[in-house]
Amino acid sequence: MTDPSSLPPAADWGQDILERLERLARHSEGGPGVTRRLATPEHRAVHGLLADWMAEAGMTVRQDAAANTCGRYEASEPGAPALMMGSHQDTVRQGGRYDGILGVVVPLACIKVLHDAGERLPFALEVVAFSDEEGLRFGTGLFGSAAVVGRPRIEDLERRDDAGVSLAQALRDFGLDPEALPSAARRPEELHGFVEVHIEQGPVLEAEGLPVGIVTDITHGANMTVTLTGVAGHAGTVPMTRRQDALAGAAEGIQAVEARCRASDRLVGTVGQIAVEPGASNVIPGACRFSVDLRSPDPALLKDAAADLEARLAEIAEARALGLDVERRYKLPGCPCSPWLMDQMEAAVVAEGIAPRRLFSGAGHDAMALREITDIAMLFVRCAGGISHNPAEAITAGDAGTAARVLLRFLRAFDPAGRAAAG
Numbered sequence: 001m002t003d004p005s006s007l008p009p010a011a012d013w014g015q016d017i018l019e020r021l022e023r024l025a026r027h028s029e030g031g032p033g034v035t036r037r038l039a040t041p042e043h044r045a046v047h048g049l050l051a052d053w054m055a056e057a058g059m060t061v062r063q064d065a066a067a068n069t070c071g072r073y074e075a076s077e078p079g080a081p082a083l084m085m086g087s088h089q090d091t092v093r094q095g096g097r098y099d100g101i102l103g104v105v106v107p108l109a110c111i112k113v114l115h116d117a118g119e120r121l122p123f124a125l126e127v128v129a130f131s132d133e134e135g136l137r138f139g140t141g142l143f144g145s146a147a148v149v150g151r152p153r154i155e156d157l158e159r160r161d162d163a164g165v166s167l168a169q170a171l172r173d174f175g176l177d178p179e180a181l182p183s184a185a186r187r188p189e190e191l192h193g194f195v196e197v198h199i200e201q202g203p204v205l206e207a208e209g210l211p212v213g214i215v216t217d218i219t220h221g222a223n224m225t226v227t228l229t230g231v232a233g234h235a236g237t238v239p240m241t242r243r244q245d246a247l248a249g250a251a252e253g254i255q256a257v258e259a260r261c262r263a264s265d266r267l268v269g270t271v272g273q274i275a276v277e278p279g280a281s282n283v284i285p286g287a288c289r290f291s292v293d294l295r296s297p298d299p300a301l302l303k304d305a306a307a308d309l310e311a312r313l314a315e316i317a318e319a320r321a322l323g324l325d326v327e328r329r330y331k332l333p334g335c336p337c338s339p340w341l342m343d344q345m346e347a348a349v350v351a352e353g354i355a356p357r358r359l360f361s362g363a364g365h366d367a368m369a370l371r372e373i374t375d376i377a378m379l380f381v382r383c384a385g386g387i388s389h390n391p392a393e394a395i396t397a398g399d400a401g402t403a404a405r406v407l408l409r410f411l412r413a414f415d416p417a418g419r420a421a422a423g
């Protein structure tokens with residue numbers, strides 16, 4: 001059963017994986033790249049494809065109350081605890097075709113090989129395509145995985161999308177019952193661990209000539225919305241000294257984000273959204289709202305940076321006679337991956353003849369949520385130029401196939417007793 005010759009060759013297998021990813025990428029709202037949001041027709045189409053592929057791989061399939069697509073490949077002894085794998089089906093606006101969904105398609109490819117060979121493992125294998133990790137439609141990051149770990153985002157159900165549709169209504173329109181959200185929760189004793197395959201979204205593996213790497217830790221993050229309020233006025237008549245221009249204040253605030261984050265090589269900060277009211281070329285901006293995304297491997301540094309930034313924004317607002325509101329939207333506590341799972345993943349990487357490289361994740365992942373109920377590991381896959389959250393995101397067929405070979409080796413050799421041994 002563990003004959004390594006039964007591993008498909010990386011290039012052919014990877015080609016099949018890329019073709020499946022290509023088919024999934026067609027389900028996009030349009031524009032460059034892929035835009036796929038929670039509980040939309042595109043999400044429904046992808047759920048359908050994944051459900052078909054899960055069934056082909058011998059899995060039972062269901063959609064849980066959080067719109068996650070869940071498949072299970074039964075253990076040699078039915079009902080045994082599972083090793084869960086997966087990642088997210090949704091994307092950012094105009095994102096790539098690999099962020100998230102690669103971590104669904106690669107495990108399915110492995111399970112299909114097991115199924116075709118009539119091979120069962122002493123533990124079940126589950127794959128979850130989480131419905132919403134990026135939070136594009138309702139601003140709710142990790143919505144799908146939060147429900148799975150028993151923290152359903154009930155408080156977010158009344159959030160509205162750009163068209164004014166509430167999250168609760170969107171779930172109803174998708175054929176689900178928002179009241180049933182808590183039923184998506186899984187119990188720790190049902191799982192041996194969670195493994196997420198993901199593109200690296202950074203340059204390290206490419207620079208070192210490595211196809212895959214093992215993640216050690218996931219970054220801490222904080223996200224806020226800043227609103228500056230001034231006085232709208234006539235662009236031609238109000239003297240420059242008498243203006244309360246909210247956008248000019250925001251411009252200074254955005255520079256303050258950049259300056260604070262440049263002061264440390266362990267801190268990054270991004271302003272990716274901005275809205276100006278009333279938004280006309282001949283009107284002095286009366287209000288301006290912008291997002292701030294801060295990340296650091298060091299939670300204390302992140303906290304200090306957020307506090308410094310709020311203080312600086314208050315100074316800017318005061319000097320310009322603007323109103324200031326800072327909404328701390330969410331904090332994502334980072335986390336380490338589990339050493340016993342990393343060690344087993346490393347053994348699979350080495351067995352594939354690849355130098356084991358351990359690296360940090362500056363991006364957030366569903367694994368951060370799963371960490372609340374089980375141990376986690378992540379396998380990163382090299383991506384071209386480290387580019388992600390961009391239509392140009394790219395991986396090679398060879399690397400996709402190599403990731404699948406590493407994962408299948410890992411699954412065949414997986415020893416849940418490693419957890420108890422690790423204490």
Ligand code: HGY
Nearest residue numbers: 133134362363364365
């Ligand atoms: O924003 C992130 O880190 C991820 O892509 N969700």
Ligand code: MN
Nearest residue numbers: 092099134389
């Ligand atoms: Mn992403």
Ligand code: MN
Nearest residue numbers: 088099100365
């Ligand atoms: Mn992702």
